[in-house]
């Protein structure tokens with residue numbers, strides 16, 4: 228079956244276009260494998276979330292989860308669109324600093340932040356630290372006392388909600404490494420500890436139930452749970468949260484079988500459920516935060532590959548190999564993630580065969596798409612894998628000593644390289660010669 232025409236754009240030559248630029252021209256100019264973002268599409272997704280909140284008449288913050296794609300250029304676009312970011316490492320924080328991203332719009336996540344990372348975050352005056360566990364709380368108590376102003380923190384609580392998604396993408400179930408457990412009382416003990424620490428200021432409550440969630444039920448349960456936590460802490464601790472942060476996880480369409488949920492529907496579910504939950508109390512609506520990663524950059528990304536070898540085995544689907552694979556997109560190998568792909572020179576050409584799209588890495592599991600419908604292809608043809616924008620380049624590796632691809636941003640018919648392709652020299656850049664004597 229062909230890819231739906233709504234999922235791709237073409238030009239007068241019927242070639243695939245990305246951000247208004249011909250995909251064949253991109254492959255020719257920057258070579259393949261290549262990661263390309265349609266920046267208009269990123270902005271459009273942001274605007275959809277912003278619009279959805281505006282319709283609900285609530286105070287809100289959209290904080291992009293950097294882990295989906297953490298490069299200088301994305302921080303620049305986000306700052307322009309007034310979107311906050313979360314970072315989960317010193318490296319992501321450093322990248323945001325290099326992009327001159329406003330530090331007051333940064334929140335710092337992570338289940339094992341080091342002392343050095345926390346110190347870096349405090350020195351940079353990031354907006355808020357999202358505290359994950361008691362060890363981190365101890366580290367922060369030591370560090371924060373050196374600063375004249377109290378450090379803003381949120382507590383990440385584990386709400387005990389099992390999201391409907393791949394097991395590796397679940398984070399809100401009780402048995403998880405993330406956050407203070409709610410049901411056993413850990414979260415309330417953590418809140419008491421923060422409230423008793425003068426150098427810390429508890430600004431809100433956070434939870435994140437998982438990623439690539441394609442139903443609203445989990446978010447409904449989450450809004451009920453955080454609303455209940457807010458009420459409990461108001462009664463028991465006389466603490467009123469200014470912010471409820473519902474994390475990310477808003478799923479996107481990878482293939483025809485994924486039923487997409489619009490940003491508006493996710494936002495409506497969260498806000499209305501919270502309103503209903505708080506209705507029975509005299510608590511005001513807090514500011515609502517969300518942390519979408521995948522939903523902002525996923526649909527905007529394309530991985531361009533060139534077809535090389537082909538292997539036909541009687542009785543089996545052919546293997547059609549491309550010049551990239553698990554080194555630039557680990558998701559199929561790691562999560563059996565499904566994608567669609569099209570031939571860049573003729574994305575609407577009639578389908579002629581079913582193939583296995585295999586990567587170039589020395590792993591049998593390096594199959595990018597296990598059943599792909601394609602027109603007739605030949606070596607040298609450029610293929611575009613769709614919706615690769617989240618957790619593709621950000622999880623890229625140099626496995627087999629293959630240099631990581633370049634990243635290009637395309638917008639309104641203009642393309643710009645925003646990450647240069649690694650060279651062989653880059654690969655050995657950190658190696659030291661071993662003195663054999």
Ligand SMILES: Cc1ncc(COP(=O)(O)O)c(C=O)c1O
Pocket residue numbers: 292295336398435437438439474475476477518519520521522617
């Ligand atoms: C705390 C937190 N917030 C936000 C996200 C972003 O998730 P997604 O990319 O699914 O929106 C993640 C990743 O799962 C996360 O761990």
Ligand SMILES: N[C@@H](CCCC[NH3+])C(=O)O
Pocket residue numbers: 396398438439558562617618
């Ligand atoms: N890397 C995951 C999502 C991130 C999960 C982070 N808690 C994926 O590609 O689906």
